[in-house]
Amino acid sequence: MKYQGNIKKMTCDLSDTVEYVLPIGGERVSINQFIDKKVSFNYLHQINCIACGKKTNKSFGQGFCYTCFTQAPEASECVLQPDKCQAHLGISRDAEWAKQHCLVPHVVYLAVSSNIKIGITRKTQVPTRWIDQGASFAIIVAETPNRHIAGTIEKFLMQHYTDKTSWQGMLKGNVMETDLLAEKEKACQYLPAELKQYCTADNKITEINFPVNQFPAKVKSATFDKTDKVAGTLTGIKGQYLILDNTNVLNIRRHNGYLIEMDVTD
Ligand SMILES: [Zn+2]
Structure with a gap:
């Protein structure tokens, strides 16, 4: 074929x-x-x-x-640095795109492959984002009304967790042993009150098996x-x-x- x-x-x-x-x-x-x-x-x-x-x-x-990289909304600075997203202030490369991609519910999650990492994504991208990163397990830590707040929570938790996947370790099938529920509780404890309010009661752990x-x-x-x-x-x-x-x-x-x-x- x-x-x-x-x-x-x-x-x-x-x-x-x-x-x-x-x-x-x-x-x-x-x-x-x-x-x-x-x-x-x-x-x-x-x-x-x-x-x-x-x-x-x-x-x-x-x-x-290069032109789209510097101008297209899907290559905005806030894609890689969500805490810098200004869509909630009415500032973006494209207002309509921002309405659909930034000003929509986001989740902050912990995902486990060979290491444990913090990340954010649009709520509709669960579990796609986790699969893309090769995570074996993931849990939602917080849910927010927009990208900026999720990015702020992530930035805060990056003091305690990496935001990177070790791709070699992930591909070798190493899975870190960890109690994700306990980690979520810890992560929420780290947050100041104004951010802690976004922590979710949903403690479902998603398991992902790859072919x-x-x-x-x-x-x-x-x-x-x-x-x-x-x-x-x-x-x-x-x-x-x-x-x-x-x-x-x-x-x-x-x-x-x-x-x-x-x-x-x-
Ligand atoms: Zn182009």
């Missing part, structure tokens, strides 16, 4: 095991079915901006041309910025990574907008 087109970040469904779909050109390819098959990706030396579609020599901020045959002992990151072809037997999918030959890992999200030919054989 052959597919060709610009790839985008995989979408996913939380079932017993996560079901992944890879958007490639106009097609949406269910990718779990290719586990144990030989897949090869050929980079066709073209990147199209995921916002405006124009060709760009280089990808900025995981998929944008991985066997976790690699070591991982090597492959990128189309350095090589034209990435190929091997697909041995697993976790986060936004495809694991090939139980060693080489390809971060799909990093290659948002790259024009690729994908070949699958038995």
Whole structure:
């Protein structure tokens, strides 16, 4: 089977095991079915901006041309630094976009992979965000009416928790042993009263299982910025990574907008 087109970040469904779909050109390819098959990706030396579609020599901020990176609302400063979001003050790159992405309910969460991390996302992005990060377990700590307050809580809790996932540890399948409920209670205790009010009573712990045959002992990151072809037997999918030959890992999200030919054989 052959597919060709610009790839985008995989979408996913939380079932017993996560079901992944890879958007490639106009097609949406269910990718779990290719586990144990030989897949090869050929980079066709073209990147199209995921916002405006124009060709760009280089990808900025995981998929944008330089113009969109500096102007498009989806590449706003508050995407990476939510506490700096000013949409609640009426300041944003695009008021309509901000209404739908910043001025909507957000959650602050703790997620566990090889480490425990703090993060925020729009409420509608649960559990997608957790799956994208390769988390094995996650719990909602707080729910807020907008991005700015969630970002402020996250910033506060970054004194106690990292906001980064260790991607190597995550891909090796290391899962830190921790009592998430106890951590949530601790996290809420750390918060000053004006932020503590957003802590939720919902203490559900979401467990996420990824389609991985066997976790690699070591991982090597492959990128189309350095090589034209990435190929091997697909041995697993976790986060936004495809694991090939139980060693080489390809971060799909990093290659948002790259024009690729994908070949699958038995
Ligand atoms: Zn663009």
